[in-house]
Amino acid sequence: MKRIVKSISKFLNTRLGFVIFAVLLFTLKTIYAYTTKFNLGVKGPIQTFLMIINPIPIMLLLFGIALYMKGRKSYIFLLIIDFLDTIWLFSNVLYYREFSDFLTMVLIKGSGSVSNNLGKSIMGIVEPTDFLVFLDVLILILLLAFHVIRMDVKRLNWKIPVLVSSLAVLLFGANLTLAGSDRPQLLTRTFDNNYIVKYLGLNVFNIYDVVKTTRTNAVKAQAKSSDLDSIEKYMKNNYVTPNVEYSGVAKGKNVFIIHLESLQQFMIDFKWDGEEVTPNLNKLYHEDDTLSFDNFFNQVGQGKTADAELMLENSLFGLPEGSAMVTDGTTNTFQAAPAILDQQGYTTASFHGDVPSFWNRDNTYKSWGYDYFFSSEYFNVKKGYDIGYGMKDKIFLKDSSKYIEQLPQPFYAKLITVTNHYPYTLDKKNQSISKTDTGDSTVDGYVQTAKYLDESIGEFMNWLKESGLDKTSMVVLYGDHYGISDNHKKAMAKLTGIKGFNDFDNAQYQRVPFMIHMDGLKGGINHTYGGEIDVLPTLLNLLGVSDKNMIQFGSDLLSKDHPQTVAFRNGDFVTPTVTKVGSNYYNTKTGKVDKKITSEQKSTLSNKVTTELSLSDRVVNGDLLRFHTVPGFTKVDKKDYSYKKSTALKKLKASQKKGTSVLAQNDDKSLTDLYTTDAPELSDDK
Ligand code: GP9
Numbered sequence: 001m002k003r004i005v006k007s008i009s010k011f012l013n014t015r016l017g018f019v020i021f022a023v024l025l026f027t028l029k030t031i032y033a034y035t036t037k038f039n040l041g042v043k044g045p046i047q048t049f050l051m052i053i054n055p056i057p058i059m060l061l062l063f064g065i066a067l068y069m070k071g072r073k074s075y076i077f078l079l080i081i082d083f084l085d086t087i088w089l090f091s092n093v094l095y096y097r098e099f100s101d102f103l104t105m106v107l108i109k110g111s112g113s114v115s116n117n118l119g120k121s122i123m124g125i126v127e128p129t130d131f132l133v134f135l136d137v138l139i140l141i142l143l144l145a146f147h148v149i150r151m152d153v154k155r156l157n158w159k160i161p162v163l164v165s166s167l168a169v170l171l172f173g174a175n176l177t178l179a180g181s182d183r184p185q186l187l188t189r190t191f192d193n194n195y196i197v198k199y200l201g202l203n204v205f206n207i208y209d210v211v212k213t214t215r216t217n218a219v220k221a222q223a224k225s226s227d228l229d230s231i232e233k234y235m236k237n238n239y240v241t242p243n244v245e246y247s248g249v250a251k252g253k254n255v256f257i258i259h260l261e262s263l264q265q266f267m268i269d270f271k272w273d274g275e276e277v278t279p280n281l282n283k284l285y286h287e288d289d290t291l292s293f294d295n296f297f298n299q300v301g302q303g304k305t306a307d308a309e310l311m312l313e314n315s316l317f318g319l320p321e322g323s324a325m326v327t328d329g330t331t332n333t334f335q336a337a338p339a340i341l342d343q344q345g346y347t348t349a350s351f352h353g354d355v356p357s358f359w360n361r362d363n364t365y366k367s368w369g370y371d372y373f374f375s376s377e378y379f380n381v382k383k384g385y386d387i388g389y390g391m392k393d394k395i396f397l398k399d400s401s402k403y404i405e406q407l408p409q410p411f412y413a414k415l416i417t418v419t420n421h422y423p424y425t426l427d428k429k430n431q432s433i434s435k436t437d438t439g440d441s442t443v444d445g446y447v448q449t450a451k452y453l454d455e456s457i458g459e460f461m462n463w464l465k466e467s468g469l470d471k472t473s474m475v476v477l478y479g480d481h482y483g484i485s486d487n488h489k490k491a492m493a494k495l496t497g498i499k500g501f502n503d504f505d506n507a508q509y510q511r512v513p514f515m516i517h518m519d520g521l522k523g524g525i526n527h528t529y530g531g532e533i534d535v536l537p538t539l540l541n542l543l544g545v546s547d548k549n550m551i552q553f554g555s556d557l558l559s560k561d562h563p564q565t566v567a568f569r570n571g572d573f574v575t576p577t578v579t580k581v582g583s584n585y586y587n588t589k590t591g592k593v594d595k596k597i598t599s600e601q602k603s604t605l606s607n608k609v610t611t612e613l614s615l616s617d618r619v620v621n622g623d624l625l626r627f628h629t630v631p632g633f634t635k636v637d638k639k640d641y642s643y644k645k646s647t648a649l650k651k652l653k654a655s656q657k658k659g660t661s662v663l664a665q666n667d668d669k670s671l672t673d674l675y676t677t678d679a680p681e682l683s684d685d686k
């Protein structure tokens with residue numbers, strides 16, 4: 001034992017030993033911070049392992065620099081780096097407590113959007129245990145000051161520092177590979193800052209953030225207002241006059257946008273086990289006062305949900321890589337649905353049962369002008385309520401009703417469901433239909449979660465009826481993207497009965513539900529080809545708002561002039577006659593390769609699609625909307641918005657004085673009791 005202590009102390013008295021000891025202490029305190037100060041959502045052994053080891057490579061690299069030096073200054077250097085990095089960790093702990101997100105370059109540069117007077121409130125939010133993150137620096141200083149550890153001042157053989165740095169790089173490579181295997185496309189799709197910290201560590205997240213921000217800033221800095229000329233011209237030349245028959249029919253109505261996670265159109269009227277999977281949606285779909293679309297496609301890229309949200313509320317395409325909400329949501333200028341309607345007297349709110357940082361919603365929604373963002377922080381999320389990407393839909397929708405009833409009318413409320421999300425797992429007590437039998441574990445659970453989603457929508461629609469909101473609201477429902485990717489063609493063949501389900505079929509199965517339901521609306525099933533990019537112009541026309549001078553890449557689906565070329569993010573497309581997938585052109589009606597189509601026809605269609613995609617990319621990458629003025633539209637000032645729970649709830653309460661919320665109109669008696677749900681978790685609570 002004595003011998004071990006002696007050899008450890010001997011090792012610590014070497015510079016290499018000291019560096020390794022410092023890395024170890026830093027790792028321990030980081031784990032402490034990860035587990036007690038942040039909410040990284042670590043699940044399973046791989047993620048736990050990565051969370052524990054991810055500080056090691058970068059700290060070894062940084063502290064290892066001390067090995068290239070000699071004398072006392074090498075120790076001082078290490079302590080300074082240690083101290084500075086700890087201040088950084090400490091700042092993140094405080095920022096996270098307030099905003100559930102990490103500090104980024106954009107925030108620090110104080111673009112004004114989200115700095116939110118952090119300085120002022122720091123004293124109010126700091127907790128004594130936060131200072132524990134400085135403990136390791138203190139220990140190292142004391143050990144040196146009291147000569148428990150002696151400084152090793154001689155120059156080391158150059159091979160040692162080189163070896164340590166190489167080891168650090170190697171370890172980082174291993175960390176990255178393992179992270180990539182657990183979460184493919186971690187860095188390209190971007191998702192959520194929490195993910196990068198969980199997998200690669202806080203420091204790596206910062207480096208990643210700086211590189212990414214520098215790159216996007218450079219493009220924006222070069223962009224000038226004249227870049228907009230060709231885009232404005234394109235808009236003018238391609239403007240589609242909306243259908244006047246529908247202009248303003250929903251003027252002044254409340255608007256519900258219901259996001260049906262991963263729901264594909266083929267689930268509508270689909271039967272399994274002799275039973276309809278989505279009876280509630282089917283009923284809506286066939287109702288006389290529902291405008292239903294059966295040739296409506298999702299057009300998302302890697303940003304999936306985020307791309308769908310961007311298209312639906314801005315009529316701008318997602319980017320070819322990553323998610324525009326993440327890369328540009330905080331800084332760009334937008335002319336989005338919430339801001340447009342806000343200026344028409346609407347209260348605007350988004351509801352989502354997940355953390356606010358996912359897809360950078362917490363920042364992007366401010367740029368879009370959302371008055372409120374009710375994220376998981378606003379809900380009482382108990383054990384068993386959560387499933388993968390947030391609260392289970394039945395609980396989420398039910399609990400949203402207490403905020404909905406407080407929104408001053410007219411309001412625009414978006415509700416984002418999550419339960420029907422890959423990998424489509426659902427606890428036994430929530431299952432109400434048996435799994436399909438394709439033998440593909442991803443596909444087979446899909447009908448169960450889709451049915452659950454449908455039931456939750458049924459309950460919600462029922463509440464709208466009970467509360468009287470159905471008479472005063474327009475309800476828009478849409479599926480955001482495919483649920484079953486093209487990696488499951490075999491299972492899809494079995495499920496749909498399409499023999500040899502191929503690329504053409506996969507393109508056709510990008511159809512997602514899109515329905516607009518409103519009392520007295522002239523409905524029916526509309527066969528127009530269109531997609532998510534067309535939603536905003538369609539809704540604005542129904543709401544009686546002119547989009548004439550806006551930069552929007554879609555057009556009114558109800559217009560007889562609506563061009564029916566649906567662009568996919570990768571440049572493929574579908575029209576009523578032609579479907580392009582890769583280098584193949586198919587006849588949309590027969591599914592056969594189209595041999596008659598001329599190369600001229602091919603390039604006309606292809607050019608139209610690629611021109612639109614690239615013009616949209618130029619708007620987003622160059623932040624060109626900052627140069628575009630729309631008469632009557634005031635630019636959003638992000639500083640006007642705060643989603644801090646206490647501030648928002650105070651504002652909501654104060655807004656009751658207007659007397660326009662359903663709650664106020666019901667003499668302040670809550671209508672949430674009228675909400676019936678069979679969510680087993682809620683009856684367990686009683
Ligand atoms: C997360 C949820 C899922 O908040 O919206 O996003 P997705 O994985 O579908 O893009």
Ligand code: MN
Pocket residue numbers: 261262304305480481
């Ligand atoms: Mn989604």
